[in-house]
Amino acid sequence: MSCTVAIPNSPATRIPVTNSLLCKSASFSSSSPSRKSSESLTLTKFPSFTFSSLSSSSQLKILLIEKSSPETISLNRNSSECSTSAPISTSPTVSKRKRPARLDIPVVSTNFGNFPRTPTAAADFVEVEGNEYSVCCKRGRRGAMEDRYSALVNLQGDSKQGIFGVFDGHGGPKAAEFAAEHLNKNIMDELVRRNDEDVVEALRNGYLKTDTEFLSEEFRGGSCCVTALIRNGDLVVSNAGDCRAVVSRGGIAEALTSDHKPSRKDEKDRIESSGGYVDCSNGVWRIQGSLAVSRGIGDRYLKQWVIAEPETRVVELNPELEFLVLASDGLWDKVSNQEVVDAARPLCCTGISKPQPLLASKKLIDLAVSQGSVDDICVMIIQLQQFW
Incomplete structure (x- = not known):
């Protein structure tokens, strides 16, 4: 017979995130030497995280991820050792992982388009x-x-x-x-x-x-x-x-x-004749209230x-x-x-x-x-x- 025990107060996990770090799903296994060889301890429902669309100017952040649902621990015992009528009084101990060392990400200059790769070709x-x-x-x-x-x-x-x-x-x-x-x-x-x-x-x-x-x-x-x-x-x-x-x-x-520009009469007429509109907001003429060039x-x-x-x-x-x-x-x-x-x-x-x-x-x-x-x-x- 197998029993399932829910652990409601699982510790939060802190994961350092940078624009070059991709966090993948993780799994852990644990066993206790005092248990019989027939016992196995499996940690399930560990969430998987993927971070994307981080801007290149993002500083190193610490993201606190709280698990949305309690993790479950499945213990396999002989039928004679486990009964549905009697609760299990002991809780298995899951060893904590050490926080990863803080990453030192160097700042790298970017070359834009066809700009030459010279010392003066900085992004700005x-x-x-x-x-x-x-x-x-x-x-x-x-x-x-x-x-x-x-x-x-x-x-x-x-x-x-x-x-x-x-x-x-x-x-x-x-x-x-x-x-x-x-x-x-x-x-x-x-x-x-x-x-x-x-x-x-x-x-x-x-x-x-x-x-x-x-x-x-x-x-x-x-x-x-x-x-x-x-x-x-x-x-x-x-x-x-x-x-x-x-x-x-x-x-x-x-x-x-x-x-x-949309303010040019011939351009304004062309836009309006094709079903668009041109309006002025804060002194700037725009197509469809959006773009200032035509x-x-x-x-x-x-x-x-x-x-x-x-x-x-x-x-x-x-x-x-x-x-x-x-x-x-x-x-x-x-x-x-x-x-x-x-x-x-x-x-x-x-x-x-x-x-x-x-x-x-x-x-x-x-x-x-x-x-x-x-x-x-x-x-x-x-x-x-x-x-x-």
């Missing part, structure tokens, strides 16, 4: 300098860095060709990372397929293909994009969202893109209204065009187009002995922060004289 700051372009990215105060960039130079072995991009993610960095990795390649594939004919259509299809590919991955979030293609003596600038391209034409700022890569749950089709402008390169600034809205929301050109030009124009576009990028970020920007900021300056 990136800087890269080349002959044709320089870029500087700084994390804002709202959360993890969501801005990304991309640059391809010497296209098909031609030093006078290149393609560049700045990407501002929202709802996480996945869309910006994906666009930085795939958009430029998709655009170039479209150009090759068309034998360099109809560059505007090639840009359009490159954006739309990247959007379709990203949506098929079932990632969340979206990204605004601005790209600059320099090819065959032309500067071709495209955008979807509120990342912006501004060129210095002899010291005069000229915006080559127009921000895609075009971009991703945003699957708003895809009916947030389209990936870019607007494109083609400008012939000439000596008047000194440098091009591609940047996310963390810069443009606080600094005007002309202020950007005025601040960067003394360090970028060809009249000085040694241009310092990277220093100019840093200066623009500092200017935006000093004027109240708390958003991520990515600034790329392209020296157009290198492509004449």
Whole structure:
């Protein structure tokens, strides 16, 4: 005959939890040397725990887990030794486990997207300098860095060709990372397929293909994009969202893109004609009361209204065009187009002995922060004289 004894006051178990620790189910066995060999002691109903979705910034926590139901102990005895009419007066002793030693988890810096693996490529700051372009990215105060960039130079072995991009993610960095990795390649594939004919259509299809590919991955979030293609003596600038391209034409700022925001009349009309609505809350216009941009890569749950089709402008390169600034809205929301050109030009124009576009990028970020920007900021300056 077998008897079952419930132990109502089982001690609580403390389990240290970190973002790298996965707690699995555990089992214990115990035996007493004073018992007969025919006896066995089995601990049952020990709960199983799995911890997931812990953020990387979580500190070491102690989680007190109280067992929701009493554990039972099954004792197998000979029928002559156990009777249902007589209670068992003795309770078996279960040895306690020692608390595991506290784990010392080192802090590891994270490389984002296509950011270079250099000492300066921390999660909150990136800087890269080349002959044709320089870029500087700084994390804002709202959360993890969501801005990304991309640059391809010497296209098909031609030093006078290149393609560049700045990407501002929202709802996480996945869309910006994906666009930085795939958009430029998709655009170039479209150009090759068309034998360099109809560059505007090639840009359009490159954006739309990247959007379709990203949506098929079932990632969340979206990204605004601005790209600059320099090819065959032309500067071709495209955008979807509120990342912006501004060129210095002899010291005069000229915006080559127009921000895609729900407050723009043609964008508002497009959204409303497709069954959506646009409203203003705390001075910010949003689609469906949610997103403050009307075009971009991703945003699957708003895809009916947030389209990936870019607007494109083609400008012939000439000596008047000194440098091009591609940047996310963390810069443009606080600094005007002309202020950007005025601040960067003394360090970028060809009249000085040694241009310092990277220093100019840093200066623009500092200017935006000093004027109240708390958003991520990515600034790329392209020296157009290198492509004449």
